[in-house]
Amino acid sequence: MLGLSRLRETFAHTPRTLGLVWRSSRAASVTLGVLTLAAAVLPLGVAYVGKTITDAVVARDERAALVWVAVELGLVAALSLAQRGLALTRQLLGAKLSIDIHTRILDKALSLDLRHFEDPEFYDQLTRARREASSRPAAVVTESFALVQNLVTLAGYAALLVGFSGLAVLALVVAAIPATVAEARFSGAAFRLRNFRSPDARRLNYLEYVLANDGHAKEVKLFGLGPMFRERYRALAASFYREDSALAVRRAGWAYGLSLLGTAAFYGCYGAMALGAAAGRLSLGDMVLYVAAFRQGQQAFQAVLSGVGGMYEHNLYMSNLFQYLGIPTGAPPALPDGGAAARAAGEGAAAGERGAAGEGAAAGERGVRFEGVGFRYPGQPRWAIRGVDLHIPAGQSLALVGHNGAGKTTFIKLLTRLYEPTEGRILLDGKDLRAWDVDALRRRIGVVFQDFNQYQLNLRENVALGSVEHLTDEPRVARAVSEGGAEEVVAAVPGGLDAQLGRWFKDGVELSGGQWQKIALARAFMREEADILVLDEPTAALDAEAEHAVFQRFRSLSRGRTTIVISHRFPTVRMADRIVVLDGGRVVEEGTHAELVARGERYARMFALQAEGYL
Structure with a gap:
């Protein structure tokens, strides 16, 4: 149940975020999808062609070797084009999406009542929404498409590896799971830490504003307030640094330790493949193909799990944005008893035009x-x-x-x-x-x-x-x-x-x-x-x-x-x-x-x- 709950949290806000992306630019969204599929399939072709080249070399077939080298060149060039196209599309879509999201945040601010702007909790919500608005929606899109790309690539490599050993596929999967679980836990911890200190983050921004704004410069200089405010700024920023660095060190330590499991799994399978090739059970081309498939498959699977962890973190932050956008705008309350009489008394009064302001109003009203x-x-x-x-x-x-x-x-x-x-x-x-x-x-x-x-x-x-x-x-x-x-x-x-x-x-x-x-x-x-x-x-x-x-x-x-x-x-x-x-x-x-x-x-x-x- 806990796993299903975490999985729901991981993708809870993804559909709404993708909807924002689609409305922001349909053309870029379609382009991103096409290039993602191309970038997912082409590495499989490169790996297979590598096997074919090796077999041609072993067979001393010069013409076949040159043909397949040319084919691999074309596939690598196409893969490079797809990857650069993906990077460009992500950059442009991210910039457009950032403008659209910030505009939505400002539109929401314009729709809210004065009471919201006199509420510190509202400012915490606004700070959290604006803090991630430039990066998180685009990151959700990038991670979503990268997840699809890596899943397609992984499925292809797994299909190749099954021909060698089902245990190799199992080792590929099991070895990467602990690192991903740890990454998700640290992502949640980082999110909770940043949300918890939203009031202090606003205080830090305020101190910076006082020290570097023309409206405060006269009093800051006249009363010698600069050193005091600067020291408060430094102390608060230093506390942020201590919290962030402690979390980052723990995160890096666990990530390195658990990544060794994946490395051990790879070299274990690599050794088995080398022994098989040395004993003649595998051709040299097969060994090259399986080694590449395992290495690339391991990287693809780690990328999938890392993407899932990233999606979990991004969706946590997107919850801040959607929580802010979901603040009720405060529709005018229903008129109390006597409201109907008030409406009747004012019937015929023009809405806002001075010349007809009192037309139809009762005498004396x-x-x-x-x-x-x-x-x-x-x-x-x-x-x-x-x-x-x-x-x-x-x-x-x-x-x-x-x-x-x-x-x-x-x-x-x-x-x-x-x-x-x-x-x-x-x-x-x-x-x-x-x-x-x-x-x-x-x-x-x-x-x-x-x-x-x-x-x-x-x-x-x-x-x-x-x-x-x-x-x-x-x-x-x-x-x-x-x-x-x-x-x-x-x-x-x-x-x-x-x-x-x-x-x-x-x-x-x-x-x-x-x-x-x-x-x-x-x-x-x-x-x-x-x-x-x-x-x-x-x-x-x-x-x-x-x-x-x-x-x-x-x-x-x-x-x-x-x-x-x-x-x-x-x-x-x-x-x-x-x-x-x-x-x-x-x-x-x-x-x-x-x-x-x-x-x-x-x-x-x-x-x-x-x-x-x-x-």
């Missing part, structure tokens, strides 16, 4: 509504937000205020469906967000997060990425640059919109934090169809005067749109039509700036503390 919304991050016992009931009418500007960790950014993630509520529901124009097409929903929302990205692309693309469909729409890019207040940035950098930003590539220009922030704001304004604009601490890197100018412009450009602003600066906050104060994930206050100050509660205290800083 235009805008965003949170109903008993609570959310808890996966694996976390604490609620990020809880019991939020809030209506944001269409066209209203809302400011979210609260200490760090109060739930403000979580609020935005739920609104944009980066996460689904753990409890309650969120409606847009009377329709539950879970009933919306995600792409249509997100086209209606323009967002600038406080941790916005700085793309190592040219300036034009950094702006235009806000609406990929309009990447080459120059007038729209120009409007976005103007509305985001980034015109002076464009004027200041050599090359203007064509300037390469960042230091990763040649002639790149590094911007200040404030300049990057203006580019991010311009990127948000690229989404002209959006009727909901969200700014999550978008001006943190700007001085007070620049921030005031941005928000004055923002107010004038966002008229008629629903706007949500998160900010710690009260001159900005007080511009909003309504202010909501979050604390501990709950709404604790709500009203205009004047109303909240008059109440003298949490908002008023925060306002007073900030005001003291200006006195």
Whole structure:
């Protein structure tokens, strides 16, 4: 039973892997199969022709000897061509397959939810999948075809050897088995070792990234962090080396010791063949044929068993890839009770088009509504937000205020469906967000997060990425640059919109934090169809005067749109039509700036503390 279980593990993922290869390149797959069969059969012909040449020499038949030498030359040339063709096909197919597999890994990453990217276990899975993606699928293909090739060759040599002795065939088989069993065991040990230390492998990559990345260079040098991180890197890498070298030494020792069994079996049979030839029971040609058949058959059988061991190892690693590709993409959960009513209320609302956004929605239902919304991050016992009931009418500007960790950014993630509520529901124009097409929903929302990205692309693309469909729409890019207040940035950098930003590539220009922030704001304004604009601490890197100018412009450009602003600066906050104060994930206050100050509660205290800083 154990043997059958191991055999199933050995080839468990081979069919799926071969399916990937077939989809990657059918022509290369067929070519590989044809060349494999040729490379399997031709050595048998060479061995037989060698016997014939020897017999012709013994018989002093010069003409026959020359003819068979020419035949062997042709067979050897054909074998060399087949082998080189196999190597070339494997190389090209491997390169194509590597691109296709990496593309599948990236496609899978794009299909997953934000929660996956905030889960360390997911990163372990991703690391394991990417680590072997370049080599293992191609190795499975190579081993599979090589296995077929060696099996065909072995069958031919075994048929030849049976004419000499069935015991020779048995010796050929038995002598190679122990080494193969040991190899399979060490392959499993190596796989378990690499999987076990996936978190440490990611830590090693992170330390290398910190030591050799421009984003960390300033602090690493200023605080003298280099020696400490380098020592951690060296210690962790050294522990990897110790584990790998210990396993490699044991593996090599066992492989050498057990390979001597095969060598002993060969020379035992060789001696028997030599005695038979000396006694006249075998012709010299027969002895040459049987010696070649046994030697080549032994190598073919060892290659078969080694291939089986290799397939076992490759399939173990392929399980990582298929496990990653099999991660559920997290289809939107079923709507809770009342979902049908939400759908009915939102019937007729256009999916993502601003002009028809509220068509068919009940009066008073235009805008965003949170109903008993609570959310808890996966694996976390604490609620990020809880019991939020809030209506944001269409066209209203809302400011979210609260200490760090109060739930403000979580609020935005739920609104944009980066996460689904753990409890309650969120409606847009009377329709539950879970009933919306995600792409249509997100086209209606323009967002600038406080941790916005700085793309190592040219300036034009950094702006235009806000609406990929309009990447080459120059007038729209120009409007976005103007509305985001980034015109002076464009004027200041050599090359203007064509300037390469960042230091990763040649002639790149590094911007200040404030300049990057203006580019991010311009990127948000690229989404002209959006009727909901969200700014999550978008001006943190700007001085007070620049921030005031941005928000004055923002107010004038966002008229008629629903706007949500998160900010710690009260001159900005007080511009909003309504202010909501979050604390501990709950709404604790709500009203205009004047109303909240008059109440003298949490908002008023925060306002007073900030005001003291200006006195």
